[in-house]
Amino acid sequence: MRHIRARRVIAPLTVLAALAAGCSSGGGSGAADSGSSGPIVIGHTAGTTGFMSVFDIPVQQGMELAVADINAQGGVLGRQLEMITTNNESDVSKIQTAAQDVLDQGAEFVVTSCDFDIGGPAARVANDAGRIALGCAGGPLYGVDGVGPLTYNFYPGSRTEGALLAEYAKEKGYTRPFVITDQGLEYSQVVGDFFEQRWLDLGGTLVGEETYQNGDESAAAQIAAAQRANPDVILVASYPPGGATLLRQLRAAGLSQPLLGSAAYDGTYWTDAVPGLSDFTIPAAGGLSGDDPVPARNEFFTRLQQRTGEPAASANYPLEGYSFVQAIARAVERAGSTDTEAVKAELDKFTNEDLLLGPTTFTTDCHIPSSRPMLLKTYTDGVPKVIGERTVQSLMGQAPC
Known part of the structure; x- marks a missing residue:
């Protein structure tokens, strides 16, 4: 298990910082969250070892960069973001325990492994605890139908x-x-x-x-x-x-x-x-060689390489990680709270929300943005x-x- 705090930003906060900090758009009051002053904790329960590591570690890297960007802009509702990660070892017998671990450490939101078979059980643990789960599973059951109304899939799907x-x-x-x-x-x-x-x-x-x-x-x-x-x-x-x-x-x-x-x-x-x-x-989901039609994504991968010391292995998973944190920050800001139902209501209003991944739409009944261009x-x-x-x-x- 790893406990991860935001790292110092090592590149200028240009257009991506604006994307990250854009969470106030849409009517958020900016008021403090019910008097809370501690960090907003985002739990990531992932396969940092095993076959899921090639997918989940890049998600983690994207999340860390988003946390750093948003914290450098003052955080959310006057609070810093903090990220904690537990390793499910890509082992189906350890998924639920790893998910419960991040909850026990105070996670207010839970990001799961990017797969229905591995991420779905973790999302159920989070939902049962009244926490929103976010993931990027290709399987269409990762969402309202297969897990529950507190589970959001940021991937268009298989x-x-x-x-x-x-x-x-x-x-x-x-x-x-x-x-x-x-x-x-x-x-x-x-x-x-x-x-x-x-x-x-x-x-x-x-x-x-x-x-x-x-x-x-x-x-x-x-x-x-x-x-x-x-x-x-x-x-x-x-x-x-x-x-x-x-x-x-x-x-x-x-x-x-x-x-x-x-x-x-x-x-x-x-x-x-x-x-x-x-x-x-x-x-x-994106281009890795400077050939992405969205300039902000090209800049993102340049900054990610500066941060990690090596080129991104794939496009989708770092972009997903960044966008998870981006979406949480915007929804919390607009809700004026980390209260689950208040944040859910704001996520369900996303209509072509301009996340780094691309335009993202959720409704009360549909938590899979299947119409996003690829x-x-x-x-x-x-x-x-x-x-x-x-x-x-x-x-x-x-x-x-």
Whole structure:
């Protein structure tokens, strides 16, 4: 378990500081929080070791930078923000204990691991204690429907990913897609399912589909099926590390068709496992190479590298972490309090809220911003570049908020 206080800001507070400190917009009184003068404690229960660490540690880094920025501008309601982190070790048997730990240390808000299977149980512990939980799970059950009305998902979701990729494939003129869906997490399953649903909705047919289990050493069965089907594009609805193994084996077997993948592949931390990977396209939350269409995000990644001493491994998770703290600060400021129901009421008013992640909308019944635009990136020789931005056109009757 780690206890983390805000670090000193090591770069000028330019446009990002303005974004962070913009929490007073929207009618907050700025009055003290019921006489409280101590810090506002944000608990982060995360997999800082184990397979979730490649996702949760970048979230933590983004949160730390936001805490530092906001505190440098005077905090919220005259109070400083403080962050505490507990390690769930990416172990399902330890998630609830790790979540209770941050509550026992005084957390007024809880950020969970960015996955429904790992983050969902922690969110329930927070909600049961009357605390708001925030996360970035791809699975659509992370939110009101699957956890409860005090749980907010800041990620557009794997439904959006799958449908958006199907729309992109149709636009590119592909007609014979083959789908491989990783069964390891609800996240990857939904990406595959929604690609298929949206593709069929667009009038297409699949030439084949296979399942995969993250961590399997051999993808021989999936490769043989894809070779027989002779598709013109292959969707790999998976995630590293096992998903990288799958990509390598597909290419090694001579399957040179264009590949589509889920946003969990974003970044280059896994690309050494697939030397020279090209013609691989994924959705993503932001650009890492100065090619993001939002200048504030390019500046953010420059500052994050200055702070951590190394380039960000992926775009989504640091942006999520920063935006969690940003959203908490704005909602608390507008509520004039850290009271759960008062802050919830302000979060539920978010309409295209200009967070670093992008425009974010919540309603009382919908806590997943599935209509937020996503970037598309294509890997060439292992290097991802932004090729455009898309907003999903249809979720087949499931209305986005």
